[in-house]
Every structure is written in C-alpha cells, then in structure tokens.
Amino acid sequence: MTDEQLLKLADAITSGVVADKWWVHLLALALAAVMAAGTALLVEYFKTKGKNYATRADFDELLSQLRKTTTAQEEIKTAISHTDWLAREYLQLRRQKLEELLVTVDECGNWLDRMRLSWNESDIEVGVSPHPKVNMLSTLYFPEITEVEIFNQAFFNMQKITIEHKHKIAVTRANVDHIKAKVLSLFEAGNGAAATVENEKVKPAYDALIGAGDAGTKALVEAYPKFVESTARLRAQAAALMGVMLTKRPD
Numbered sequence: 001m002t003d004e005q006l007l008k009l010a011d012a013i014t015s016g017v018v019a020d021k022w023w024v025h026l027l028a029l030a031l032a033a034v035m036a037a038g039t040a041l042l043v044e045y046f047k048t049k050g051k052n053y054a055t056r057a058d059f060d061e062l063l064s065q066l067r068k069t070t071t072a073q074e075e076i077k078t079a080i081s082h083t084d085w086l087a088r089e090y091l092q093l094r095r096q097k098l099e100e101l102l103v104t105v106d107e108c109g110n111w112l113d114r115m116r117l118s119w120n121e122s123d124i125e126v127g128v129s130p131h132p133k134v135n136m137l138s139t140l141y142f143p144e145i146t147e148v149e150i151f152n153q154a155f156f157n158m159q160k161i162t163i164e165h166k167h168k169i170a171v172t173r174a175n176v177d178h179i180k181a182k183v184l185s186l187f188e189a190g191n192g193a194a195a196t197v198e199n200e201k202v203k204p205a206y207d208a209l210i211g212a213g214d215a216g217t218k219a220l221v222e223a224y225p226k227f228v229e230s231t232a233r234l235r236a237q238a239a240a241l242m243g244v245m246l247t248k249r250p251d
Helices: 005-013 021-118 131-141 149-186 195-245
Strands: none
Touching: 005 149, 021 149, 131 149, 131 195, 149 195
C-alpha cells in the first residue's frame, strides 16, 4: 500500500465513509502492528549493534591493557634479573678482592724483611711498599674489617724503624769507609800517622756502625710482636668474612 493510498484510507475513516466496513479497521490494526513490530526490530537491532560495538571497544581496551601489563612484567623481570646478576658479580668480586687483600698483607711483611736486610746488603731490591694497596682494598671493598686500622699502626711503626735505622747505618758505614780510605792513603804515603789515625778513629767508627745496627735490630724486635698480632687479627677477621661470603646468597 502506497503513501497516497494510506492517506485516502485515513480520510475515509475520519469522514465515516468506511466506518461500516470492518475489514478496513482490521487492515488498519494490522498495519499498526506491522509498523510497531518493525520499529521494535529496528530498536533491538541498533541496541545489539551498539552492544557489539561497545563489546569490541572494551575488548580492544582490555587487549591493550593486557599488552601493557605483559610489557611491564617483562621489564620488571629483566630489571630483577639484572639486579640479581649485579649482586652475584659484586659478591664474586669481593671474594677475589679479599684474597688479594690477604696476599697484600703478607707482602707487607716480606717488604719489611727486605728493608731490614738492605741495611747491610745494598744490592737487595726492596721495591715499592705494598701497604697503600691494603688501604685501597679495605676502603673500597671491606670497610667492615676494623682490624685494618690496628695493622696500619703496627706497619707504620715497623716501617719508621727500618727507614730511620737504615739511614743511621748508612751514615755510620760511610764514616767508616771515609776513615779507612784516609788511613790507607796515609799508609801508601808512608805517613807514620796512619797507625794513630787507625787506632783513634777506625775502631770507634766500627763500633758506631755496629751500635746502629744493634739499635735498629732491638727496636724491630720490640715492635715485631705487635705487628705479628695485628696481622693475625686482620687475617682472622678476613677469614671470617670469607666464610660468610662463601655461604651467602646474593640479596
């Protein structure tokens, strides 16, 4: 039925022309029902489309959030893994440096021995003191080893004694050599004063040389027990720390 026919039907109904025709009323009711049903279907269709669109948008948003969460989790895992690796590497480094510290402590004792031997043997190669390395390692890696300070005091005392007496011995030895050269020169010249000079100066010079050596040895003997004790205490504290590190898991 066209729009024009519908309009004519509506005019006829309102003017009473078809009021007595029951089928016309039935047709109008059917037409209204069809229009209502169509409208309902359209409304439901658009509602469904809207829900589908909203569901799709929600799904996309959820997928986006899931991707972001997964990315964040992977970044966290990577950060934790890197932190764990750093902890393991630092622990391993500290173990190596602790071994290096103990070796250097022993080298300090050997260096002091060479210093003492060089008093009378000038051809001994003393080398550079290893002690600064002890301070460097303890400061950078092991501030918890408190015995280093006691060790430093004992070492510096031993070092001071060896250096001071080495100088005194060197001075007295040079004096002996000078007197001997002078006496030899007098003998070669046939000077009778050579024997007098030898008796008056050579023996006292030798006595001074021996005395300087004895004084240095005595000072070292008095200081040595404290150095040995400080070394033993440092090694004991370092060994205890090594035991902890060998059983420790990285945080």
